[in-house]
Amino acid sequence: MTETIHIVGGGMAGSEAAWQAAEMGVDVVIHEMRPKVATFAHKTGNLGEMVCSNSFRSDDSEQNAVGLLHWEMRAANGLIMSAADAHRLPAGGALAVDRDPFAETVTARLRAHPRISVCSEEITALPDSGTWILATGPLTSAGLGAAIQAETGREALAFFDAIAPIVYFDSIDMSKAWMQSRYDKGETEEERTAYLNCPMTKDQYEAFIDALLAADKTEFHEGETAGYFDGCLPIEVMAERGRETLRHGPMKPVGLTNPHQPDIKAHAVVQLRRDNALGTLFNIVGFQTKMKYGAQADVLRMIPGLQNARFARLGGIHRNTFLNSPRLLDDRMRLKSRPNIRFAGQITGVEGYVESAAMGLLAGRMAAAECLGQDIAPPPPTTATGALITHITGGADARTFQPMNVNFGLFPPVDGLRGGRRGRKDRYKAYTDRAKADWQGWLRHSALDAA
Known part of the structure; x- marks a missing residue:
């Protein structure tokens, strides 16, 4: 047998x-x-x-x-x-x-x-x-x-390891955000508009970085000395490596044109990706975080388009x-x-x-x-x-x-x-x-x- x-x-x-x-x-x-x-x-x-x-x-x-x-x-x-x-x-x-x-x-x-x-x-x-x-x-x-x-x-x-927040779509202000895949990548219209984009000016970006760095964060227990996996770094850890790091990572503005202001190039862009077939949930791409829940919601609502965001899940960190x-x-x-x-x-x-x-x-x-x-x-x-x-x-x-x-x-x-x-x-x-x-x-x- x-x-x-x-x-x-x-x-x-x-x-x-x-x-x-x-x-x-x-x-x-x-x-x-x-x-x-x-x-x-x-x-x-x-x-x-x-x-x-x-x-x-x-x-x-x-x-x-x-x-x-x-x-x-x-x-x-x-x-x-x-x-x-x-x-x-x-x-x-x-x-x-x-x-x-x-x-x-x-x-x-x-x-x-x-x-x-x-x-x-x-x-x-x-x-x-x-x-x-x-x-x-x-x-x-x-x-x-x-x-x-x-x-x-x-x-x-x-x-x-860290996980990223998920936002209810109906709480996103689409007068500020828009749908577009980077460089319009995709074979169909649905694929070319698969990502939701929230633009930032330079002043908005700098204020966001300041708040991100100052926010209350989860502290490790004594004796916990493990590092992070580089492919899933919390956004605040990336920001600590340099104020421009996020602009060259998950917030890079390249390949995107804001239809609300087509002649103005965004300084940074936060992207969200559909998280369910109904399109009712969107996760914030690359925004793994160890910010505590209260501070996290406040900081994320600084993103244009997310000022009234409701969260189906906030981010977190685990061993x-x-x-x-x-x-x-x-x-x-x-x-x-x-x-x-x-x-x-x-x-x-x-x-x-x-x-x-x-x-x-x-x-x-x-x-x-x-x-x-x-x-x-x-x-x-x-x-x-x-x-x-x-x-x-x-x-x-x-x-x-x-x-x-x-x-x-x-x-x-x-x-x-x-x-x-x-x-x-x-x-x-x-x-x-x-x-x-x-x-x-x-x-x-x-x-x-x-x-």
Whole structure:
């Protein structure tokens, strides 16, 4: 009788791992502590709930590494990408999703699968036997986190992650704001007007920065020395690096024309992106923050167009635990000291919804193959998924390991197209062409091994 796989955590990684393993013919139990045990960021007990941005970032599979990762997961019959495509929202060249229907679809499909069962319970200890995948993500419970730390010692690292606010659309003043994607990017009118823009003059921007820097902020407890992930910095931390930092980041004004004042170039622009299919909710792009709630609302209402804003969710910050994976995990994602346990998702040191789900895809397939008496080798590092697992299980320097999004810097160079900005478009196309061919070859091989 084939052994059952136990998966702890029903987020992006755990959901994808369960789906992949079950589709390979292995029984799976998902152990999800919600809704019995709540977290700071989650609002429901749904599997695959999105707690930060609702964007999967670029969907361009020829020029962008995360878009390539989307392509690979679709080719592997990925549940997360299938649900995302079913609940896609206009976002220019990005893949944004309607978060609640997305999670409801993930939950329904997993619960309906004949080989998957869901158990609402908190796991607080590392199991000594059986086949397990720990995919508890950035909000690993205190009990399980302590058990992981006891096993790994000082090699379990942590950083702080932040989430952005969400605004009710009907509270936005459209006499000041307007709809436009940067550089009018998109193939349809809906895509070309996917973002809501709030312009600032220089004086308004300077006053906003002053208020941002002076606002009350969440303080860390004594002994909490973790840093931030650079891809999700709070806006006030960016502002502390220089008053112009936000103008060259999430508030850059380029590629936008204000129809209310077409002859006046904005000094800075705050962008909001639709957060649900109804268009009733918009999240403030790049505005992760650790400001306390009262101060946060006051500062955000300084943005033209948001002076009467009502917030469906204010931003916040939480501790995010991850492993020193290059030192602790083998190339099959198993904990070296306890090979019956695999890790998947953000806890392995990848950053982002899609990257987390991709590590779940691999962990689920590898665990299922093992239960079936087979072995699946990691995908080649020339693929987006393979580049990620290669990085976290040995490609990165364990002494300086930090969370990483997928990017072409993780890929082996393509012969004849090394370095230099000139020819970058051709180089990225060469990366993606090679990756797609190699990924399809890996899928054929891994399917044969698991048959």
